[in-house]
Amino acid sequence: MVGGSSSVLRSSMSSFLLPTKLPLGNRITLLPVSNTASSRATHFIKSEMSLCVGTHLIPHPNKVERGGEDAFFVSSFSGGVIAVADGVSGWAERNVDPALFSRELIANASSMVDDTEVNYDPQVLLGKAHAATSSIGSATVIVAMMERNGILKIANVGDCGLRLIRKGQIMFSTCPQEHYFDCPYQLSSETSGQTFLDAMVSSVKLEEGDIVVMGSDGLFDNVFDREIVSTIGSNRDVTEAAKALARLARDHSMDSSFDSPYSSEARTKGNDVPDWKKMLGMKLTGGKLDDITVVVGEVVNLTESSWV
Template identity: 80%
Template structure:
């Protein structure tokens, strides 16, 4: 599974390194406090409140898939306010001697390359369309893409059972819902002509605030860990960070 832990700090327009860092949540928080403390407002260049991602990722393959590096893929981009995505390869392709990881990896690579495309225009559903059309590998994947505008609006498009949670002050204030034909048969983008397309994506948006945490992952995360466990884990990490800073 792939997980992105994201906070949305108020950032100075000149601090590009803050918006583009890909760090562990603890190291990022320490660095963020140092960066923000050095940004005193200037009378000539007042600070404009904008939000952006600070990201930490972790990939934990299923024990039977470790040798292949797992069948999930993800990308992180600092374009605009930031973009993140997760794709989960469908294991059933292995029965046809097809590596299930190839399709999601190419899909995510294409999405990463297209995130700044003028036609995409910060629309994750259009990004899915263009990335899917550019993918030539055989296979299929469930996928979720989230793109952040600098005004704090997070736009989300998902096909299947990859998910996203927004956590604010110890509470989940937003979560995506899985799409399934029936149990254990989620919607998916595929190399096959018959299948779901970007038009089948579930599209949503949520307004973020400074300090929000976003957790994004494949069903390998959300099928095995309760939301309350995710919340408590994040709280413990914050306690460690605050103890280390104080």
């Protein structure tokens, strides 16, 4: 069983959070709040940007019953807010459920998107959500907040990522942050961890028809950017695109012969097969089994025409 159109939403401490009780994977249109009149007896046409979003989550094969350790939310605030967090699995060695921290962090962020102190700043949102999280653990996380003028503001800590696709090309990518291979930056319950001040902050102007792909490292460790672009091109519906990307990542993660982004990076960092295997022409290959969260958003232009 995988997270998808057959899964129903759970409480705020589940592996996913959405604003309405819809089956996970449904098409969600994020609508901006109503316009206000700027003058009397004037006909105006005002263009505003928003996101139409599809989601899909597939837990690690060994974590299906618990729903995995990823968490995410989608909010209709302003032009739309998307966040993904990935609980760090190493905490399980200390008998701590890695999902608790990521779920609480995301629940806090979801409840604070309209806080006046946040003021459309995803880095501030990360800071406030982190400060309010009491669970033991840590998580990598990314938050993207879209204003109605089409400006997308992004803050990420660790290796959850985002790609912006425009007319079949990747126009923008976040960069993962890591201490060393397979050890990403992370917000933590321990004081020695990173804080919101360590987040990589970006801002990009979106256009109508742009596609935003956000996900946990379960997506980006197993699917190359060219495959993301190709899959989006073959699935214009955001729900089907999110599902297709998640399933492609799952298939690659279970293929020991696939030369994945993860195995390719491992080799560049000095992690490879023994020398005697290299002499036989062998190399480290294979995907990485992991929780896989995919959120796909299409930028739509909502034009309001009215007499005031």
